[in-house]
Amino acid sequence: MIKFKNIQELIALANEKKVAIYDIVVQYEAETSQVPVDKVINTMKQNWQVMREAVESGIQNEGKSASGLVGGDAKKVNDYLGDNGKSYAGSMPLKVAAYALAVSEVNAVMGRIVACPTAGSCGILPAAVLAGAQQKNCDEDAILHALFTASGIGMVIAQNASIAGAEGGCQAECGSAAGMAAAALVELAGGTPEQVGQAVALALKNLLGLVCDPVAGLVEVPCVKRNGFAAVHAMLAADMALAGIESVIPVDEVIDAMYKIGLALPKSLRETSEEGLANTPTARAIEKNLYGKAE
């Protein structure tokens, strides 16, 4: 039986068997869920299909969410991107941001998405993988490998820290998603298992402490735009790792730190909408307008 309880063990297993991280993850899933490998791969294929469709429909979306707070921003970024030479960040970061906004907007307008790891952070991984795969002309197999790599990372984070905003704040949702996306991008680029680990450490470290303070309790503000930022962030972490940068703090210690920070965060900043952005005058006014009463 394949077993790993942290990322170091996952990397060690891959190295010992002279395979990639995704091989270990696929094998683990097939063994523990007692489902044949081809079925496991097929389920991921279906997930990828939905992820891609969400990018494609979201990038065209001009509709607003039920609250009216979000919708149409992916298209704005995409149109701006088409306007050559205007942007500071350049085409790749803007593209990945537009894709992430697209998926998050699809989520906000009650469209179909894949939680990865959650619905609130559903834009980051598909955006990074799609933009990365387009740039590198990757085939579907390579994309699936990247997704399994990301999932293995997410499994460890869920086990040793948290992937729920109510438990660990937004670092647990968008932070975890960025770590997963960075891992996927390193895999897409043909990086080593060690580089995958470095990318996760780099991506997570820089989002530690991020609180979950959604306006009016909705998965909209700041969530949707944050997906855009976090996708760019993941790409930068992957590039740093591929360039050979190493995190001084090893990835599993970063995850452990994330867990402890989550515990230290007050409940008012863990998805309860009591403090932070949710407690600004504008947020309270929005809430009053939506629900007819102020909290």
Next chain:
Amino acid sequence: MRGVFDIIGPIMIGPSSSHTAGAVRIGLMARKILGEEPLQATIELHGSFAQTYKGHGTDKAIVAGIMGFATDDERIKDALSIAVSNGLKYQINTTDLGDVHPNTAVVYLIGKSGRMTRIVGTSVGGGNIRITNIDGYDVELTGQYHTLISIHHDRPGVITKVTSVLSKYKINIAFMRVSRKSRGAEALMIIEVDEQIPDDVLEETKQVRGVANSFRIPPI
């Protein structure tokens, strides 16, 4: 450790796994427990469900579940108008159930034969749910397993006979729970199992002396 598809997955309709996908599953479970086409539904939303249901589409999601829509069905956002055209009468109320989980709903259903049921469901995160009460009985049902529910007379031996039917058909019990309103009165047993429950098994459990009725709920 969670599985690969707990991290990348499920495929769902947004915006919230707890307030939308979980809510669909509460509606679906209510429908399965009713066991027939519902004609009337009254939904009471508590806590965070009551406060944010409009923004999260929790009302649409529960109604969609009651109509049998899956959590990834793109019709969820139009569920209320679809209910009207399908002839499902629904009412959405907000309530305060006291010290219970903030994402809790009570669903009353009346089916086409007149059968009624009242369930209490809680969305516990990540789209997972617990049904905590069925028709006044405290239960704990996740909807993740094939489930056999029997209503029986609370007396010695009934439970053994029901479980021996399962054992005869080599059906493995994952979880079980018995609850009763008072000693010697009507009791309810919930058995979550690993395998599908065939018709024969259901019929045989109904034949057990002391069992008033039994029904099965597939996983949702």
